[in-house]
Amino acid sequence: xxxxxxxxxxxxxxxxxxxxxxxxxxxxxxxxxxxxxxxxxxxxxxxxxxxxxxxxxxxxxxxxxxxxxxxxxxxxxxxxxxxxxxxxxxxxxxxxxxxxxxxxxxxxxxxxxxxxxxxxxxxxxxxxxxxxxxxxxxxxxxxxxxxxxxxxxxxxxxxxxxxxxxxxxxxxxxxxxxxxxxxxxxxxxxxxxxxxxxxxxxxxxxxxxxxxxxxxxxxxxxxxxxxxxxxxxxxxxxxxxxxxxxxxxxxxxxxxxxxxxxxxxxxxxxxxxxxxxxxx
Amino acid sequence: xxxxxxxxxxxxxxxxxxxxxxxxxxxxxxxxxxxxxxxxxxxxxxxxxxxxxxxxxxxxxxxxxxxxxxxxxxxxxxxxxxxxxxxxxxxxxxxxxxxxxxxxxxxxxxxxxxxxxxxxxxxxxxxxxxxxxxxxxxxxxxxxxxxxxxxxxxxxxxx
Numbered sequence: 001x002x003x004x005x006x007x008x009x010x011x012x013x014x015x016x017x018x019x020x021x022x023x024x025x026x027x028x029x030x031x032x033x034x035x036x037x038x039x040x041x042x043x044x045x046x047x048x049x050x051x052x053x054x055x056x057x058x059x060x061x062x063x064x065x066x067x068x069x070x071x072x073x074x075x076x077x078x079x080x081x082x083x084x085x086x087x088x089x090x091x092x093x094x095x096x097x098x099x100x101x102x103x104x105x106x107x108x109x110x111x112x113x114x115x116x117x118x119x120x121x122x123x124x125x126x127x128x129x130x131x132x133x134x135x136x137x138x139x140x141x142x143x144x145x146x147x148x149x150x151x152x153x154x155x156x157x158x159x160x161x162x163x164x165x166x167x168x169x170x171x172x173x174x175x176x177x178x179x180x181x182x183x184x185x186x187x188x189x190x191x192x193x194x195x196x197x198x199x200x201x202x203x204x205x206x207x208x209x210x211x212x213x214x215x216x217x218x219x220x221x222x223x224x225x226x227x228x229x230x231x232x233x234x235x236x237x238x239x240x241x242x243x244x245x246x247x248x249x250x251x252x253x254x255x256x257x258x259x260x261x262x263x264x265x266x267x268x269x270x271x272x273x274x275x276x277x278x279x280x
Numbered sequence: 281x282x283x284x285x286x287x288x289x290x291x292x293x294x295x296x297x298x299x300x301x302x303x304x305x306x307x308x309x310x311x312x313x314x315x316x317x318x319x320x321x322x323x324x325x326x327x328x329x330x331x332x333x334x335x336x337x338x339x340x341x342x343x344x345x346x347x348x349x350x351x352x353x354x355x356x357x358x359x360x361x362x363x364x365x366x367x368x369x370x371x372x373x374x375x376x377x378x379x380x381x382x383x384x385x386x387x388x389x390x391x392x393x394x395x396x397x398x399x400x401x402x403x404x405x406x407x408x409x410x411x412x413x414x415x416x417x418x419x420x421x422x423x424x425x426x427x428x429x430x431x432x433x434x435x436x437x438x439x
Binding site (some may be wrong): 010100 | 285358
């Protein structure tokens with residue numbers, strides 16, 4: 001599988017957070033950062049993000065509030081903000097989630113899953129098309145970690161994501177921690193599922209930390225990356241290439257050396273996976 | 281294919297969200313244990329965000345913070361404006377009068393009330409006992425923001 005049709009290459013990346021500004025500035029070899037679009041003001045960029053641009057890093061705005069999986073059509077003002085951030089950081093693409101974050105005027109405060117039904121696919125596809133029309137760059141969609149599943153699923157997650165990507169022409173933001181979490185918590189094989197995701201449509205890959213609590217895996221982004229997720233990174237790159245891989249950490253920020261070691265471990269997994277693919 | 285029924289879809293999402301936020305039984309067909317874990321995770325995320333900007337209050341409540349905030353979050357929606365600071369203010373207001381409240385937490389509370397004030401002038405005095413007896417004044421002035429100062433000021437060390 002090749003990525004020659006991709007107009008961009010991102011490389012190793014880190015999710016930019018104010019608390020990680022120094023660690024990211026001093027991490028060698030990064031190609032891009034992701035910035036939460038809603039955390040960027042209407043006028044100015046965070047100084048650390050502007051500095052990263054100056055150092056030649058690419059910036060991908062990551063939206064968390066469009067609620068593309070919601071019953072309402074995406075809000076014009078939120079879309080305009082995401083488009084504005086994309087233009088100001090000269091983004092190669094933006095990303096958002098296959099999720100809903102509000103219903104009936106109430107905010108969930110986090111990303112909630114949608115039912116895996118034809119009806120939900122139809123609504124999502126309409127919402128994604130509205131978003132794509134309002135955005136100046138391609139949109140990548142991320143599947144989420146879901147502790148609760150809707151009853152009456154008409155297809156599994158990989159099939160649902162394939163259908164959505166095919167209908168909308170969006171790119172895939174493959175989150176290997178979310179894939180790991182859902183497979184572990186809902187009892188299916190992560191690798192078998194991974195092989196059926198639309199890997200040729202990957203824009204970039206997310207890797208985040210988590211922890212087990214009472215047998216349930218929680219995608220906390222506040223703990224180290226577990227070995228099972230690093231293993232999936234290696235498996236992915238033994239199957240296909242991807243333009244970028246990004247580490248997400250949102251809380252309980254580690255010492256800089258630990259953060260750098262996690263970036264290195266991800267880089268090692270990517271390299272090992274690629275070696276397997278070349279030999280195969 | 282006919283147009284999808286957005287209204288019915290909205291109703292189902294609202295039902296699920298309501299059950300998760302309130303910690304109630306989920307709608308028919310959902311796994312109760314899964315929904316319980318998902319709801320707990322939503323409320324815990326909200327609690328962590330509030331604790332982050334209310335460190336003195338979180339310290340005062342110690343191990344009881346999580347359980348107290350969870351009970352509050354089940355009953356009261358997150359505010360539409362003001363973020364975790366406003367959420368923590370509503371939480372602080374919901375605590376019983378006998379809840380522990382250190383001087384630091386009283387100052388934190390007054391500063392939050394001052395900075396969340398949208399208009400007009402806000403001035404409140406506060407008597408503090410430790411580390412020394414003093415009067416703290418917290419104010420919010422238009423175009424200036426929240427300020428505070430204490431009387432007498434910090435004692436200068438001699439020599």
